[in-house]
Amino acid sequence: MEKKDKEKLIEKFFDGTISSEEEQELKKLIKEDASVKEAIQFQAALKKTMHEEDDMAWRKKFTEYEKEFSTVKRKEFPLIKYAAIVGFLVGLLISILWVIYRDNSTMKLYQAFYTPAENISYPLTRGDQDELVNLAFSTYEEGDYEGAIPYLKQLQAETGSIDLSLYIGSAHLALNQTSEAIYNLNPQAEVSYDFKYRFQWYLALAYLQADNASEARKVLENIVENGDYKVSAAESLLAKLP
Amino acid sequence: MIDTQIILGFQSDNDIFYKSFYREHREDFVRYLIKVGLNKEQAIEVFHESILVLRKKAKSKTLENVSVSFKTYFYAIGKYKAYDLFKAQRKEILIIQEDIKDVAYPLIEDEDQTELIQAIKVKFKELGNSCRKLLTSFYLEGLSIKEITQREHYENENTVRAQKSRCLKQLKTLVLNGKER
Numbered sequence: 001m002e003k004k005d006k007e008k009l010i011e012k013f014f015d016g017t018i019s020s021e022e023e024q025e026l027k028k029l030i031k032e033d034a035s036v037k038e039a040i041q042f043q044a045a046l047k048k049t050m051h052e053e054d055d056m057a058w059r060k061k062f063t064e065y066e067k068e069f070s071t072v073k074r075k076e077f078p079l080i081k082y083a084a085i086v087g088f089l090v091g092l093l094i095s096i097l098w099v100i101y102r103d104n105s106t107m108k109l110y111q112a113f114y115t116p117a118e119n120i121s122y123p124l125t126r127g128d129q130d131e132l133v134n135l136a137f138s139t140y141e142e143g144d145y146e147g148a149i150p151y152l153k154q155l156q157a158e159t160g161s162i163d164l165s166l167y168i169g170s171a172h173l174a175l176n177q178t179s180e181a182i183y184n185l186n187p188q189a190e191v192s193y194d195f196k197y198r199f200q201w202y203l204a205l206a207y208l209q210a211d212n213a214s215e216a217r218k219v220l221e222n223i224v225e226n227g228d229y230k231v232s233a234a235e236s237l238l239a240k241l242p
Numbered sequence: 243m244i245d246t247q248i249i250l251g252f253q254s255d256n257d258i259f260y261k262s263f264y265r266e267h268r269e270d271f272v273r274y275l276i277k278v279g280l281n282k283e284q285a286i287e288v289f290h291e292s293i294l295v296l297r298k299k300a301k302s303k304t305l306e307n308v309s310v311s312f313k314t315y316f317y318a319i320g321k322y323k324a325y326d327l328f329k330a331q332r333k334e335i336l337i338i339q340e341d342i343k344d345v346a347y348p349l350i351e352d353e354d355q356t357e358l359i360q361a362i363k364v365k366f367k368e369l370g371n372s373c374r375k376l377l378t379s380f381y382l383e384g385l386s387i388k389e390i391t392q393r394e395h396y397e398n399e400n401t402v403r404a405q406k407s408r409c410l411k412q413l414k415t416l417v418l419n420g421k422e423r
Binding site: 042044 | 248250289
């Protein structure tokens with residue numbers, strides 16, 4: 001077997017596309033050819049090293065997330081132990097204070113500014129429209145977001161349109177599914193120009209829903225500076241951010 | 243079946259995705275593990291390790307083949323990790339019930355690679371940016387040569403293969419030179 005073919009076999013082994021016949025062939029080669037064995041051992045060690053380093057880095061991050069999580073929990077319920085001792089009345093008082101605190105939070109701003117993303121992709125008309133388009137957008141426009149998301153995703157899979165992530169993200173926002181919303185509103189590929197700042201606007205709202213005022217601020221500042229959608233709303237929202 | 247968006251999230255290094263995921267699932271998951279019998283610290287550790295399993299599964303593209311719901315799958319990982327912990331505490335032989343073995347290992351003999359891994363850890367940092375990026379894309383992110391060609395706008399797949407081969411050779415030389423000193 002030529003060197004190039006051996007390397008291709010090793011590549012398939014590491015990217016997980018090797019067939020069972022090819023794997024048998026590789027097993028045989030490992031026994032017969034010391035250079036193949038050495039190449040696999042070296043690359044396996046490299047892969048293991050990278051995974052170990054990656055795991056370690058993420059464990060550190062998770063420890064930080066945990067600290068944040070515990071701090072937020074403590075902030076949200078600062079007197080919970082006290083409340084258990086002094087009884088229901090103090091507990092009630094804390095709950096009321098907490099509601100007041102939340103009322104002034106980024107969530108309140110999100111609620112004040114959120115309206116579902118307007119359908120500018122497929123204006124619904126009677127008659128000749130594709131059935132899936134009608135189903136997706138009529139469900140969406142009726143406000144049945146839970147029902148609309150699967151149709152929108154199916155439509156996205158069929159058309160390959162990244163722009164549809166705007167409606168999917170907006171629907172997740174309406175359902176308070178923040179991480180899914182943020183994911184969809186942060187598209188990996190380029191969106192159409194008309195959609196660029198619409199995505200940014202809803203991404204800023206998603207950050208508000210996630211109680212992440214600093215990220216929301218960055219996005220809003222970009223809209224104000226460069227955008228052509230909701231510029232004055234972005235200015236007004238920026239002024240109100242905590 | 244697990245939602246594609248969740249799989250893509252776990253394949254990425256998106257801090258916001260992971261942070262939101264953490265906040266959404268931390269409380270219920272840890273409470274569940276405490277019910278299984280762990281203490282709070284252990285439950286938090288298992289929560290972290292279970293997220294890492296999801297990340298590895300997403301990168302090796304095996305998360306796509308899961309037929310149960312995401313929550314069922316995630317909680318099953320946590321449960322098995324908790325059982326592993328119980329067994330380790332009782333000093334029994336640790337049986338990894340969750341099948342997270344690396345694809346690379348069944349083929350090669352179980353040789354001690356600790357020294358080699360340590361050397362790679364040090365010498366990898368001495369490689370140039372482009373080599374580090376290319377090797378990371380292939381061995382850590384789990385991208386195929388075709389996917390790397392498209393993402394990084396290489397001329398063709400053979401260019402990537404040649405570059406990867408050069409980078410591996412360079413790393414091997416650095417590791418060997420380090421040993422000789």
